[in-house]
Every structure is written in structure tokens, then in C-alpha cells.
Amino acid sequence: MIIKVDESGTVEGLNSIITDIVADQTVKGLLILACDANGFVPDDLDERLKGVPVPLFGGIFPAIIHGKERLEKGTIVAGMSTEPDIHIIQNLSDVSVDYDDAIDE
Numbered sequence: 001m002i003i004k005v006d007e008s009g010t011v012e013g014l015n016s017i018i019t020d021i022v023a024d025q026t027v028k029g030l031l032i033l034a035c036d037a038n039g040f041v042p043d044d045l046d047e048r049l050k051g052v053p054v055p056l057f058g059g060i061f062p063a064i065i066h067g068k069e070r071l072e073k074g075t076i077v078a079g080m081s082t083e084p085d086i087h088i089i090q091n092l093s094d095v096s097v098d099y100d101d102a103i104d105e
Contacts, residue, residue: 002027002079005066009038009073015048017077022053027079032058037073057086 002021006013014034021027030052034040040060049056063072091097 001081003076004079005071005074005076007071007074009035009075011040011044011048014040014045014075014077017075018048018052021077021079024079026081027054028083029054029080030056030058031076031078031080031084032056033064033076033078034058034060035064035071035073035075036060036062038075055084055086057084 002024004017004021006017014032018030018032021030038060063070064074064076065071066074066076089099092099
């Protein structure tokens with residue numbers, strides 16, 4: 001697994017580490033963990049993420065941890081040597097939905 005961190009929290013920083021990681025032919029998928037304070041919006045990221053040649057998944061969080069450091073701004077990208085099996089669970093923020101069945105699937 002290859003792990004890179006961009007502490008700037010910029011779109012350019014994210015693009016740079018994605019490019020570096022997917023250049024490695026052993027990478028079969030990406031995990032992207034970003035901080036909410038990065039201010040990423042779909043218009044800035046959608047086309048780039050759609051162009052990534054391997055499956056990717058992740059999320060946006062109030063803070064992320066890298067080593068012993070808590071980051072409130074920045075992004076971690078992990079290049080995985082195994083292709084991830086990705087599933088989408090709709091309406092994840094809806095507290096009235098029972099997710100047990102969706103997770104079991």
C-alpha cells in the first residue's frame with residue numbers, strides 16, 4: 001500500500017498525490033480521506049475523480065489522522081494493491097432508514 005498526505009488541503013495537492021500514486025502499476029484502487037475544511041466542491045473534483053483509472057472511494061471528515069498527527073485540513077490518499085469491492089448505500093444520512101439490510105447485501 002502506498003500512502004501520501006497533502007496537508008495543504010488544496011485541489012492541486014490532491015491531484016498531485018493521485019497522479020503520483022496511480023503512476024504505480026501495482027495500485028488497483030484508491031482510498032481518499034479528506035477534511036471538510038478543505039472546502040472541496042463537486043465542480044472542482046468531479047472530472048478529475050471520474051478520470052482516475054482505478055476504482056476509488058472515501059469520504060470527507062471533520063478531521064483525519066496521519067501517524068500521531070490530527071489534521072483539520074488536508075487529504076490522505078492510499079493506493080491499494082487489491083481492487084476494492086465498492087458498494088453505495090443511498091440516503092446514508094437519513095436516521096429513519098434501517099441500514100441492516102443494505103449492509104447485509
